[in-house]
Amino acid sequence: MAEKASESSNSISLNTVDGKIFKVSPTIANQMQTIQSLIKAYDSSRVISLPHVNAFHLSKIIEYLEGKSATTVSAVKEFEAQFMKDLSLKQLKGLLIAVGYLKVNELLELMPKTVAKLIENKSVEFLRKFFGIVNDFTPSEEAKIREEIAWAFDGVDED
Amino acid sequence: MTLPTLRGKKTQPLPTLCNELIFEILSWVPVKSLLILRSVCKSWKAIISNQSFIKFHLQRSPKDAYVITASKHGEYVAAQPCKMRSLFENPTSISITVDNSCYLFKADEHCFNFVGSANGLVCSLGSAITASERKIWVRFWNPATRLLSKNSACLLVDVTNDPFSYSMFGFGYDHLTNTYKVIVICYDGEGKITWVKVHNMGDTFWRDIHNFPDFLAARTNGQVRRDGIYVSNNLNWIAVSNSNSYKQSVIVSLDLVEESFTQLSMPCAFDEVYLEVPFEELYIFLGVLMDYLCVSYDDFYKGTNFIVWQMKEFGVQKSWTKVLNISYYDLKVDCELNERHLLSLFPMRMYKNGDFLITLLYYDDLQAVMYNQRDKKVELVKFYNSIQWIFEIDYIESLVSPL
Numbered sequence: 001m002a003e004k005a006s007e008s009s010n011s012i013s014l015n016t017v018d019g020k021i022f023k024v025s026p027t028i029a030n031q032m033q034t035i036q037s038l039i040k041a042y043d044s045s046r047v048i049s050l051p052h053v054n055a056f057h058l059s060k061i062i063e064y065l066e067g068k069s070a071t072t073v074s075a076v077k078e079f080e081a082q083f084m085k086d087l088s089l090k091q092l093k094g095l096l097i098a099v100g101y102l103k104v105n106e107l108l109e110l111m112p113k114t115v116a117k118l119i120e121n122k123s124v125e126f127l128r129k130f131f132g133i134v135n136d137f138t139p140s141e142e143a144k145i146r147e148e149i150a151w152a153f154d155g156v157d158e159d
Numbered sequence: 160m161t162l163p164t165l166r167g168k169k170t171q172p173l174p175t176l177c178n179e180l181i182f183e184i185l186s187w188v189p190v191k192s193l194l195i196l197r198s199v200c201k202s203w204k205a206i207i208s209n210q211s212f213i214k215f216h217l218q219r220s221p222k223d224a225y226v227i228t229a230s231k232h233g234e235y236v237a238a239q240p241c242k243m244r245s246l247f248e249n250p251t252s253i254s255i256t257v258d259n260s261c262y263l264f265k266a267d268e269h270c271f272n273f274v275g276s277a278n279g280l281v282c283s284l285g286s287a288i289t290a291s292e293r294k295i296w297v298r299f300w301n302p303a304t305r306l307l308s309k310n311s312a313c314l315l316v317d318v319t320n321d322p323f324s325y326s327m328f329g330f331g332y333d334h335l336t337n338t339y340k341v342i343v344i345c346y347d348g349e350g351k352i353t354w355v356k357v358h359n360m361g362d363t364f365w366r367d368i369h370n371f372p373d374f375l376a377a378r379t380n381g382q383v384r385r386d387g388i389y390v391s392n393n394l395n396w397i398a399v400s401n402s403n404s405y406k407q408s409v410i411v412s413l414d415l416v417e418e419s420f421t422q423l424s425m426p427c428a429f430d431e432v433y434l435e436v437p438f439e440e441l442y443i444f445l446g447v448l449m450d451y452l453c454v455s456y457d458d459f460y461k462g463t464n465f466i467v468w469q470m471k472e473f474g475v476q477k478s479w480t481k482v483l484n485i486s487y488y489d490l491k492v493d494c495e496l497n498e499r500h501l502l503s504l505f506p507m508r509m510y511k512n513g514d515f516l517i518t519l520l521y522y523d524d525l526q527a528v529m530y531n532q533r534d535k536k537v538e539l540v541k542f543y544n545s546i547q548w549i550f551e552i553d554y555i556e557s558l559v560s561p562l
Contacts, residue, residue: 093176100180112180116187124198132175133200145198151259151305152194 012039013047020055021047028065033103050102057098060087064107084114092118093130121157182206186216190279190303190556213558217278224508225554227273227281227302236271237261240281240302240554243508247516247527247540262300262307273550274341274386275330275394279303279557280360282330282341285310291319295326297341299360299561302554308561311358314343314365324353327376329387329394333415340415342368342387342394350375350399357418360561372420374411375399377443388445389553390452391473392416395423397443397454408443410454412474425454426468426479447553448482448509455483455506463487465517467506483515485530490537492519507549516540518549525549 011023014035030036038048050058067079087095092115099107119127128135135142146153176184185193185206193216197204206212224243229236239261262283264271274282274297281300286293293316299308318324329342339360345353352375355368377397387394398411400422410423443456448469455467467483483506492502501522508516513532518525525548527540 096180097176100177108180108183112183113187115184119184120188120192124195127196127199131181131199133203135199136201137198142198145204149194149197149305152191156195 014058015047015049016053016055016058017051018054020058022055022058022062024062027069028062031065031104031106032061033105035102052101053098054094056091057095060091060095061099061102061104061107065104068106080110084110089115089118089130121155123156126157178202178206182212182215186212186219190220190558193558194304207558217555217557217559220279220555220557222555225552226507227276227550227552227554229548229550234265235263236265237263238273238283243516246549247507247529259305260302262302272328272386273552274328275389276552276554277330277332277339277389278559279555280339280559280561281552281554282339284328288318292316293318293324295343297330297358299339301557301559301561303556304558304560306561308360311341311360312363312365314356314358316345324348325376327387327396329389329396329413331387331389331392331394331415334392335416342413344371344376344396346376350377351401352376368413368418370419372411372422373401374409374422375401377408387413388447388452390447390450393473395445395452397445398422410445410452421474423470423474424476426481442503444503444505446506448506453482453506453509455504457487457504465490465504467509467515469509482509482513483530483532485515489535490517490519490528490530 010026012029014022068076096111193207197207225240226243227238228241229238272284274284283298286295295314296310325346327344332339341358343356347353352371355371356365357368358365377399387396392415394413396411398409400407400409408425412421412423446453452470457465464484464486468479469482470478471480472478503520505518506515507518515530518527529538529540
């Protein structure tokens, strides 16, 4: 009990862009490098605002860090697989941006691999839309690249 | 004109993924998809073409075991890589069709061979012979990107004085200078080395390597692969030491960075076998099993067993470990002793549980068996039946350009 009390008194408050306050233990907070450096820079009793992170993403990151620390190696693998499976491609993208911003190293290793698997057979048009990328090729430049590897387009999803 | 308030509570920057994250994601994407993703935008194309990305991606390329297969289609031979898993474990899943994924060459045009593979590049060798000279050239092929280089500069070998000159080849990667190197070792009818040449991929010439040790090429039967085996930055060949009063089989190893030769000893138990057999008739193969150099042979005259050793630590004699010893009886090899030279066995793959996939070539008939070491069970493996040749080349997919 005493331990729990001291942990909660040390807990760090994080304020997401949509106004939700999360209280996390220093162990969890320190696994987010961006927050770790903010704690060092500021008084830890202050509420840390995260202008680029929403409540859903932060709750997922906390869920991951807590779930991961609690179990054995094989259980972690299983937990990770389920964690990723529960997220849609859109949610993954948002979460990855948050993870990149907060610098959660564990997830920075795991998530790109998951996203890669999901985008493997997607069409170029889908990916541009998905990643919010503007096509900066001229039509002839694009046609040339496509022509060089026309064979590779077999088996690509129709969006 | 009023500027939009960037600091307003409701406005947030459009969330995008930074380039580092894009780099990370793309590094896990297979080659074929990456070729398509080059057309997403200029910055993605730049990432995918970047040399450090290509290296990074290569390290993450799945280490599936591939072999290069070749099959005859009319007057053409079509070569393509095939996952060993699909070839032997799930043969119905593959169909070999002749399209531009294949490396096609006319069967009667010139000799062909695949010398080796490194970082996703496969080196193919062509040669043509006239009364006075032999021409040797190579091409580099990346089956994953389907890019094939032009013929390299020709190496001309004068055969007027020595019509019985032969060559051994090798292909590997010099990680220090980021160079792909082809090695040709030429030897005379006695097996004595006459010269060693090297060609760097992209160069227009062949150059000499001096200071090769006094060894004799193992003059084995035509079925035996004489190509160098690339392990731990070294190319390795079976050879015969010329320094002792009796001829001892050794492994000659060329460090591709230093371009210097060393000799490695065979497993200790090997010499007894060797001494009884003229070396022309000894069937020794070098290979790679689970990233280790391995040597496999059969005790020809005793005619009982097929044996495989693995060098657990490259260059360390003590680390030779016997990983397989199986009798022909158990292997169900049915071959008359006088036809023994028509049979060659090769350990294709060793599994973590100690099982082996072994290929047997008898005349032109290629067979494969799976040997379960624990239960001593041998099972004939069916595989795609239109394949005539399998080159046991350790190939992985990469973006490395052969051009």
